[in-house]
Amino acid sequence: MASESLRDRALAYHAAAPAGKVTVVPSKPCATQADLTLAYTPGVAEPVREIAGDPEKAYDYTAKGNLVAVISNGTAVLGLGKVGALAGKPVMEGKAVLFKRFADIDAFDIEVEARDAEHLIDVIAAIAPGFGGINLEDIAAPDCFRVERALQERLDIPVFHDDQHGTAVIVAAALRNALELQEKDLGKAKIAIVGAGAAGLAIAGILKKLGAEHCYLSDVHGVLHQGRQDLSEWHRPHAMAPDGWTLADMIADADVLIGVSVKGAIPLELLASLAPRPVLFALANPDPEVDPWRARELRPDAIIATGRSDLPNQVNNALGFPFLFRGALDVRARAINAEMLAAAVEALASLARSEVPEELYAAYDLAPGTLQFGPEYIIPKPLDPRLRSVVATAVAQAARDSGVARR
Known part of the structure; x- marks a missing residue:
């Protein structure tokens, strides 16, 4: 009903x-x-x-x-x-x-x-x-x-495919904060990405630019490795796994597990093999790759994010694309480049670590003080009134610094 x-x-x-x-x-x-x-x-x-x-x-x-x-x-x-x-x-x-x-x-x-x-x-x-x-x-x-x-x-x-780079920016910002809370380092973390479409490849790309060194992906045909003959020119640079790895091998001991696929793509029983204090992002909408409520029961030490608005830590593209374009348009940029994306990541991550304004509590009908940087608040809310000024300003400055701004 x-x-x-x-x-x-x-x-x-x-x-x-x-x-x-x-x-x-x-x-x-x-x-x-x-x-x-x-x-x-x-x-x-x-x-x-x-x-x-x-x-x-x-x-x-x-x-x-x-x-x-x-x-x-x-x-x-x-x-x-x-x-x-x-x-x-x-x-x-x-x-x-x-x-x-x-x-x-x-x-x-x-x-x-x-x-x-x-x-x-x-x-x-x-x-x-x-x-x-x-x-x-x-x-x-x-x-x-x-x-x-x-x-x-x-x-x-600027030409920008939001399903790729918008998703990647929000994931990278949320992951930066989650790893800080879990006391882990992006460069040393084992990262498993289930889903190697537009979003999965873009997430892998931005995480590598930010310092990730152990990032592995899988698609419906298995884990990406150089032995596969069916990989496109866009997939092959991310085929870093050893030949013969299964999905279970990719997930075992992973510090970070990111799903950008479909419901059921992450078997519930594999969550037990994750490293201690893992980060789990199950982002398929409206039904995540793994049931987030069961995941919470099985891994109480995990920080969990989804794409759903009825759960904490919603990874929502509305946090990114409006302000990326606002910053780009404000300086008449010729492109949205990697430097501008990185600036957006940093701005979003920093907002979640700062004090939340009173009007945001009112917008979500929440009691003041209930949104504090921590395992259930690693990324700003879409209605945060600071997003335009903070994120767009950072993007505009990055456009100037990188030479793509007309003014």
Whole structure:
């Protein structure tokens, strides 16, 4: 009954007039003849001439500098898989809502019926001039890697696949704090990642850049090692396990176990083999790879995080992408690079270690003082009012320092 009730409420929410979750509101007055003269002909010709002479002036005379395209081909929507571009539109609209709600960024959702990765690349590149950034969403691997890389090479605005790097940033920030609490070092920790899709590979990549040296991954076909002949160019750099390792071998004595797969991907009985004081992130949504309540019973010494909002330590991408783009747009960045991602990791981790403002307790209907840095609070809450100023500022500074900022 609970799921039916949620279904009914969700459908009613989206169907309420006007249908959907986004609308377009003019930012300038258009009520008089004088307004029309400026908004359209003949006045609009003046910014056209300016931009034709200097394309950078589009940031001064249009919405480009605060506008992000949220783009998907509908091939990997949530946990629903290849539902198609149109069926993915509610998710893309939701992403646009979060951009506006958390970072005051305008976003258009664009759903593309693409024939293949090359077609999708060409479509996005063709429409990119009107936007200050491109947020790729719900594109299945391996096409997501190919699309992102090609667009980053072709365009001079940030291109960011949130399912990869957004997830990786939040996981890295949460893991940094969890390892501190468990008195473990990232460089020495054995890290096992169950799931080698877009998120799993990005998590492995960012953790290695931050100093992890013992990071292993598995997919539906087994543990990634160099003896496998079915690995793509994106998987092979992460195939670090010894030949012949099983999932049980990968998990045995692991200090960190991260699931970015599907329900049941982590056998409950393998949790006993984890190292003392482990970190367990089971991030499949809405059903984690392993039952978090049973995991808590079996490993009371573990720090546990999930993607669920009804449990402590929610790893939520809303903590990352709005503020990464806010920082990038504020300095008119040409890209979102590794330095900017690392800055976001540090900013998020530091926020969880600082005192929580009173308004956050009110937003979550919690008693003051109940959110303290510790095993059940290793990452900030999405409604934390400090996220925009702290994370976006750190990202903007990293963009300047690394040379990708226009201003």
